[in-house]
Amino acid sequence: MSAMELSKRLRCAALKDRIMSAEEAALLIRDGETVAVSGFTPSGCPKAVPLALAEQVRSGARKLRLGLFSGASTGEELDTAWAEQDMIAFRLPYMTSKALRSAVNGGSPAGVAYTDQHLGMVAQNARYGFYGPIRTAIIEAAAITEEGNLIPTTALGCSQTWIDLAEQVIVELNLRQPAELEGFHDVFRLADPPARQPIPLTDAAERIGVPYLTCPLEKIAAVVISDLPEKPRALAPEDEVSKQIARNIVSFLKNEKAAGRLSADVCPLQSGVGSVANAVLLGLKDSDFEHLRFFSEVMQDGILDLIDAGKADMASATSLSLSEAGMERLLGNLEAYRGKLILRDSEISNHAEVIRRLGVIAMNTAVEADIYGNVNSSQMNGTHVYNGIGGSGDYARNSAVSIFMTNSVAKNGKISSIVPMVTHVDHCEHDVDVLVTEQGWADLRGLSPKQRAERIIENCAHPDYRPQLRAYFEDACAAARGAQTPHLLDRCFSFHQQLKKTGSMRLDTETDSQ
């Protein structure tokens, strides 16, 4: 790295004497404290200092048990490296790391208190003092301006709040992140009650803040120069089931438009994370919708496809959650996307006020849904957390139309995603307007629970599971003599119990076929 390149990135003279190595900066972090980091999904998280810290523990030089707060999930340099050293005592609000998931679900000798929480409320709750003090913020930056302002990288998350709450800030100046990201961000400091004013955002394309994070110079304890690359998650290739889900969602959206209800070319879309969500974006590319806008949490590759194809005008999110190929495509043509992509604080991208106002059409993924429309999006078998609720609740509760999607079956048909009763409720029946599988879509709006059950079983369940779902529903109706929500408490988890016993939810399976 040339001195000239560094001086273009580190433009604040007063901070030059705070440059130190990742190892030195890691020593500024004390055992027992809470560390809060930039980024959202693996994007935009610090890398060098977390890795140095994990190495200090691995080598036996230090013993550390820390709190770790982030915008959402972090990458292998943080959640994975720290979980492997059993360094995480308290973690919020979200994760996708296999190592951390295993630790949270009982694999950590020392224990991890993992609190998953609506992502849009994390910064506010931290400011309100609900999570205790934060001592250190580690913020990845693409540049530091003359005034000492920080240019964020590929995600914003809760960075501004972490800076405001932390006693000390460690900046990872990542030269591998493109300096050209300057100008893509819109950082808005939300005042707290009783001084809070309306968030002045009335259109997904508006800018309401500044393109940098602000931090008092005296708070910056270290500047670490890094060139560690992001390690984006690969997207699973589109399969036929994902494509059919996408076609069903497009079919529903067209139906809404034809009925004169809120339409996808009038209201912004929110699209969840993952391969199915990305397939939906690609499905929209082949639809008749024009001038699509996104007010979402993350931007996946499909957003770039839609913009490139002239089908989407712009997208607002808190994170660029692109695949490696997607990131290359963005960086290779960054100026073409300027003004079309806005990266906001996760507090704003996921804010009830803005989502409700804009009339967002929300599309989120379910792990399982029950016949009455309750959705589990986090806990496998009701006990083992997969990732967490994430931002799905921010959107589902406040959107104009809340769509949940899932494959009708998983594990080669051994698991039905439609069950009599979900083992964990993240989204109650009142927050699920439409349920979509590759089998079809069920519009649940205005329906009573029993009406919903009939529609979900017929439209969304896999044909292999419809008979046993119908049998449950009919028996429950008979036993409860037509109660509002017929259930048999001794049979409502029979699908899950059968799975445990035989390896399949098929009630006609007698032996373990796993």
Place this chain on the structure above:
Amino acid sequence: MSAMELSKRLRCAALKDRIMSAEEAALLIRDGETVAVSGFTPSGCPKAVPLALAEQVRSGARKLRLGLFSGASTGEELDTAWAEQDMIAFRLPYMTSKALRSAVNGGSPAGVAYTDQHLGMVAQNARYGFYGPIRTAIIEAAAITEEGNLIPTTALGCSQTWIDLAEQVIVELNLRQPAELEGFHDVFRLADPPARQPIPLTDAAERIGVPYLTCPLEKIAAVVISDLPEKPRALAPEDEVSKQIARNIVSFLKNEKAAGRLSADVCPLQSGVGSVANAVLLGLKDSDFEHLRFFSEVMQDGILDLIDAGKADMASATSLSLSEAGMERLLGNLEAYRGKLILRDSEISNHAEVIRRLGVIAMNTAVEADIYGNVNSSQMNGTHVYNGIGGSGDYARNSAVSIFMTNSVAKNGKISSIVPMVTHVDHCEHDVDVLVTEQGWADLRGLSPKQRAERIIENCAHPDYRPQLRAYFEDACAAARGAQTPHLLDRCFSFHQQLKKTGSMRLDTETDSQ
């Protein structure tokens, strides 16, 4: 009624020829249509036309099956009278009528499709077209102005939206309702996306609308003069358990203030409906808090006590849900409350945007809560709806601090309100910050599920049930080897099953002791 009195109430000359009897107006309603009515909780609902309609069915003169939309619950003139004639085919969003509850839970020969829904979203969903067309709105008014504007009575609910959506409007001009209520209301017409602007409300005491409902004169099909009294619900007398819950809530609020977090004398309070909620209000009267403000759904008698005692400055709600004594007190001294009580549209009183902005401290009632903090507020035994979710979700999800309260036991100790797993989830673990019973309070913020379980069992469960709750939790932890949310799917409803078998949730009960 003198002609002079009537002319003071019906000031619009153009409407004088539309006066007709309740029976004549009832004939304007056709079989199969949806009727939408003013009011919220029994307050402010029309009475004469609904009773006339029920009588036309009872006498055999007409056969009617109708949709019925309201702000929240209605009184005996509507839900009860109509359910008794099995006239309700489709009902939303809330009820408290015993007759309707019985019909919904299987007692209606023809069936009632009852959809309970977050009360703050009902008007919006209706405008979005999710519930189908509304043919008739019946609006209770205290007066009709020179221009034909309607002065609402004791509640607003969704009246303005019903007027805007209906083909015809029947006005019940109720002379028994005090004309002096003019000026207490603040009606705000919320534009829909993409034209929606920020709701300009930054303080519970602000007015943002007009004090009347507007309706094109040509839409008014009938003016029915009525003098039927409101039939407020009696409040159960305060018992020692309610008082102890109230003391625990005040203790929690004091603790928040001492910790420097959002305080009840800075942020407005929301208080649910019922005797326990009213006891909390009375508990606040004896606290050190000053200048309390309420941003709530209903005003109960306790609000008047707080204002009278100089402890509360004002209250904003959508309904005056006062007892008969409370209503007399209000009407006997109406001018003293002018400017201190604001009645808003339920869409505004329960709006995510405003609740989040103001930092409302929410206090709602649970039917049961589980050891992980999930709350059931609507379905008994998971199957039989009691009232519905009401507005609790509007506040719980969007408040600064979400408190749920319940007696630790019901039915003389035969039912524990703290159970291993709730049989129905209205409020997921992420929306419950604090759980309060007469035993104590559990602050769940930032805790992992297992930490929550320990705190809820020790602080909130009744001592009689702690051993069997601990046993469940320990066995679940052992079986799930420390999963994030330990559960035993074959035992999680054991309390409910024991209740069904023996009449008590006590697992040591062998025989039916009911």
